[in-house]
Amino acid sequence: MLNALQVVTTVVVGVMVGVEFAVPFFINPILNALPDDSNQLGRAHGGQRGGAVMPFWYITSLLLVAVWAIAGWHHHGTSLVVTAGALLILSVIMSILLLVPINNRVKTWTPENRPADWKQQINRWDRFHYVRVAVIIAAYALLAAALA
Numbered sequence: 001m002l003n004a005l006q007v008v009t010t011v012v013v014g015v016m017v018g019v020e021f022a023v024p025f026f027i028n029p030i031l032n033a034l035p036d037d038s039n040q041l042g043r044a045h046g047g048q049r050g051g052a053v054m055p056f057w058y059i060t061s062l063l064l065v066a067v068w069a070i071a072g073w074h075h076h077g078t079s080l081v082v083t084a085g086a087l088l089i090l091s092v093i094m095s096i097l098l099l100v101p102i103n104n105r106v107k108t109w110t111p112e113n114r115p116a117d118w119k120q121q122i123n124r125w126d127r128f129h130y131v132r133v134a135v136i137i138a139a140y141a142l143l144a145a146a147l148a
Contacts, residue, residue: 002071009064010143013088016057017140020133023050024126037111043122047107051100058095062088065143077146084146087139091132098128 023046031042065085072078102125109118 009068013061017136044107047103080142080146084139084142091135094132
């Protein structure tokens with residue numbers, strides 16, 4: 001049963017990392033190449049979609065890691081799993097304190113009501129997201145190492 005939990009957790013976290021990695025390295029460069037109105041509308045739509053799905057994905061990932069750590073407490077690699085969990089907690093805290101407030105504004109913007117500093121706010125979100133991606137990649141790497 002522990003092996004199945006480990007595989008499911010690693011897959012769920014890995015797919016989340018892949019989605020989050022795609023945002024700054026694939027999706028945002030595509031949006032940035034579009035005219036401002038299309039860029040901003042794409043970001044607003046992405047903020048709505050991500051804002052609806054990602055909280056559940058992050059919390060589910062964190063819960064799976066916690067169950068793995070508890071179920072495998074006396075097994076090899078538990079310290080790696082606990083550290084991965086701590087990194088996922090950090091990513092959730094970063095999201096709540098840094099990224100969500102910006103995202104909540106971005107997802108309501110239209111070309112008619114966006115603020116003059118909309119690009120600066122998006123760039124701030126992008127910088128915070130790069131850090132969050134690094135944190136969750138580290139968490140994923142630790143989970144993969146715990147399997148080895």
